[in-house]
Amino acid sequence: MTEEAASASAVPRPVAATERSAALARANARRTRRNMVADTAMAVASGAALLLVLAILAVILVDILRNGTSRLSWAFLTEAPREGMTAGGIFPAIVGMVEMVILMTLAGVPVGVATAVYLHEYASSVSPITRAIRIAVANLAGVPSIVFGLFGLGFFVQFLGAGIDKLFFGGEKIYGQPALIWAALTMAVLTLPVVIVATEEALRAVPRELREASLALGATKLQTVMHVVVPQAAPGILTGTILAVSRGAGEVAPILFTGAAYFLPLLPKHLWSQFMSPSYHVYVLSTQSPDVDATKPILYATVLVLLLLTFALNIAAVVVRARMRRRLPGGVG
Amino acid sequence: MIRSNSTSREHTNREYELELRRLREQLLLMGAKVEDIINGSIRALIDRDSELAEQMIAVDRKINQLEIAIDELCMQVLARRQPVASDLRFLTTALKLVTDLERIGDLGVNICERVLELNGEPPLKPYIDLPNMSREVQEMLHEALDAFVAADVDRAQRVIARDKNVDAYYTQIFRELLTYMMEDPRNIFRATRLQSIAKYLERIGDHATNLGELTVFMVKGKDIRHAGKLSDGTT
């Protein structure tokens, strides 16, 4: 039939209705088959990619679990290291990390949120200053963390710290050396882009109607931001904070020069104390351990602790986001 | 504000437009039938044609049917379209128009009934004024209907002005018939019938005037009925 139709196309002749509908049905069937093949191929490809990722993750996890669970115990978490890091626990490191993270959050989140609020609510979107700020934030996110470490060393420790020492302590070296506060501030700067971006996303998702409703009632812009916008954006801001914390807990390079120490006899008690951190602990254990076999279980256990902590924080972020989203209209995460 | 019907622009809703058009057609049909009835009834009088009179009475039945149909149509449009402004004025005018036309039809029937009675007797006198009066009235009616269709306020006003001619005719005919009745009691039967016919024609003239006033209201939105008779006497 097709050859006839092809030769007949030179001399058009009326095709019978049945022939036409048959041709149409065949074309439809071909198209459906093509679509099905494409859909199946897509599903297979994405499934394979997912499996690959999961496989890699599984390999890592299995290795760590195999080697680390033996040492993981309550004692491990609450004891100090003994006998040159071949026995004992990592309690001081956990304490140090917690203190650093708390300081980092206290310093970084308000600044980040305020910056995001300014950028989104107050700044004119076309002014060059606004654009400059946004470019700066974007670049900040891309700076390698070791650079932050050097920045922290040069600016916080050697400039600010030394200056404080000269002004308040008569040159005595208290703040002009690696300290908890400087590490925390350095980490705050590093995680600033995370907080800013997450907050801005959250602010952007607050419906315009809510702002309008508040303003129409005679609220100032500040009142609207404080009483309506930020509460509505809270889940998103919280998520950003948790992500920042999660990042801060695990970074090594920035705290390398600014405050972390390998072994400290005392827990960090002052802002100018040095501190231990699990991530730094892992780094040192794996590169400078005198007795590799003895420290290997401790190493793996520490890594496991870090991983579990990261997972826990991320899950917490998801849960918080979900729970708060339920309470709000069109909530944002 | 003098404005004519927005017949230059059509309703976006085609069905609505068609409904209004149908309404207009029915009204014109009814108007035409009413004119026929008046024409025929006077013809029957002058020609002493009883058959024609009977036929005219039959036409009135059609007129009544049209009244019902048009009323029904208006109700439907009012319910479904919630008309406003010129459409609303057109519809309310149509409802009233229909009443006036129906009454004119009834008056035509009344004339025919009197004609049938008169045709049983020899004619009283040559009919001169009655035909003139009826011609005046018929022209008024025709003009009023044309004015309505064309939404022509000036034409409608002219119809309203002609009513006094009709009244004058009536007075004259009445006086003449009175003299006939006083002359000879045997004239009374025919004279009263003729006077009735004149009265009917005079009322038809009043109805035609109503039509004119309705047209003015429809176009201008100004109600000019009952001019001079509305105040409660305080001004």
Added chain:
Amino acid sequence: MTAANGVAKPEPETKVKVRDLTVFYGQKKAVGPVTMDIVGQHVTALIGPSGCGKSTFLRSLNRMNELIPGCRVEGDVRLDGDPIYGQGIDPVAVRRRIGMVFQRSNPFPKSILENVAYGLRIGGVSDSREISARVERALSQAALWEEVKDRLNDSALGLSGGQQQRLCIARALAVEPEVLLMDEPASALDPIATAHIEELINELSENYTVVIVTHNMQQAARVADYTAFFYLGELVEFDRTDVLFTKPSDSRTEDYITGRFG
């Protein structure tokens, strides 16, 4: 004109005087120049096809247009003789006297009580007894009190669409404005809820000056004492509703309300 309870309304007086009000978005003129006297304690409806400028005009009455970047307003608007625009005139103060209800109800994600009390709190009222009293009064005026009086602390988002809209009305009334602007307040509601809102508007007009934008002409005919017809950014006609809907003066008004626009 009679009020909802059958008592004749007081002599109409002008509440808001608008003179040559023009709104620009950048270089483009959105609406105007509009000159209009809005009558106090009556309902004025603004009608017209989409994009005719009626909402823009409405929003310029409580200076909400300023939130849009590039928006510029010229002309004069006076509330009881007090200018709304001008150097040194605080838009926040204007919005306390001229309230607004929006097309889609936008309650805050707070409790019912906190929603209605919001305007009071940010206005500086802190006495909890006063707040309770004013909240109750506002909810009563919005015909919502009976339905929510036992669950004031429940989230406002649990209310139905019609209830949420009435809540937004109560929220606007709580600050006791003099004028209430409503931007298509019932367009997102079903017919029964709409009827409730319209009834509410009737009642409100006894104490407030109401200006309502609606794209539903029949609603304007039902609810408004005065109607203004906007077209292509211009005020075409402004008159009493019964006059505008039976014998409008302008052919554009006639064409619009009889459905003759293509």
